Amino acid sequence: MSKQGYHHGNLRQALVDAVLLLIEEKGPNGFTLSEAAKKAGVTPAAVYRHFKGREDLIAEAARQGYEIFADLMEFAYRSGQPSALASFEATGRAYLAFARRYPGHYVAMFESGIGLNRTPELFAIANRANGVLERAAEDLSQRIPKDKRPPAQMFSAHVWALSHGVVELFARGSPGTTSPFPPEDLLESGIGIYLRGLGLVPPD
Known part of the structure; x- marks a missing residue:
């Protein structure tokens, strides 16, 4: 430029x-x-x-990343409808796809140390992105009896953590973290194990 x-x-x-x-x-x-x-x-x-400075510049990169991420998550969620299970699994795969396609944004969002409260705009768009996964979890959890149903925030946080772990360890080429399985397969099997534990998918 x-x-x-x-x-x-x-x-x-x-x-x-x-x-x-x-x-x-x-x-x-x-x-x-x-x-x-x-x-x-x-x-x-x-x-x-x-x-104002370097951190504000990184915060704007993170905000733009969350905007792309939120749109991608929304698209993934809608692509699985009307199946709550398909929508939920699609949001997990969208996380992995985003990290691969937008590595600079991903790092600005999750590894830069920039707090989501730094600007109202960053906070709002991050909540929108998080809300998509929570909505998918809420939809899927309706199959669980109410007295045994985990909170949607906990449900979505577990899958977020699983997705993030697969990205960090196996999808970004980190030294010493090779896997005999593609990251997509690791994520899908991990989500499957989690959902079976909740009784949401039948056992193999």
């Missing part, structure tokens, strides 16, 4: 795009604001026209 892009009003997004590339290359703490500015083709002083 050249400095001409700034005059056309593109600097804000150019900086976010630069940060996403730097996050992929160096991690969320491996670069400076000056490096982000240089990658966007502007001086460090120009960054402050749009962001």
Whole structure:
């Protein structure tokens, strides 16, 4: 991106795009604001026209990531309808697909140390994304007798944790964490075991 892009009003997004590339290359703490500015083709002083500092820039990358993530989760949820089980499983697979397709956003969201309360916009979109999985869990849990039904937030948190673990250990090429099975198969079998334990799918 050249400095001409700034005059056309593109600097804000150019900086976010630069940060996403730097996050992929160096991690969320491996670069400076000056490096982000240089990658966007502007001086460090120009960054402050749009962001207070480096953390606010990463927070915007995370916000944009959650927006993509929420849309993807919504699409996955709807794709399984009217089956509550299919919708629930689809949201788990969507998590894995997002991490692979948008690694810079994923790291900004989950590994940068940026709190969701940093901006109202970040908090709102993150809640929207989380709410999709909770809704899928709520739909599926209706099959469980009310006195034995786990809270939807707990239900969805378990699957979120399982999905996150598969992504972190086996889907992002972390050193020393190879698996003889594709991440998709690990996630599907793990969710299946969990759902069988709740009596939501029949045993093999």
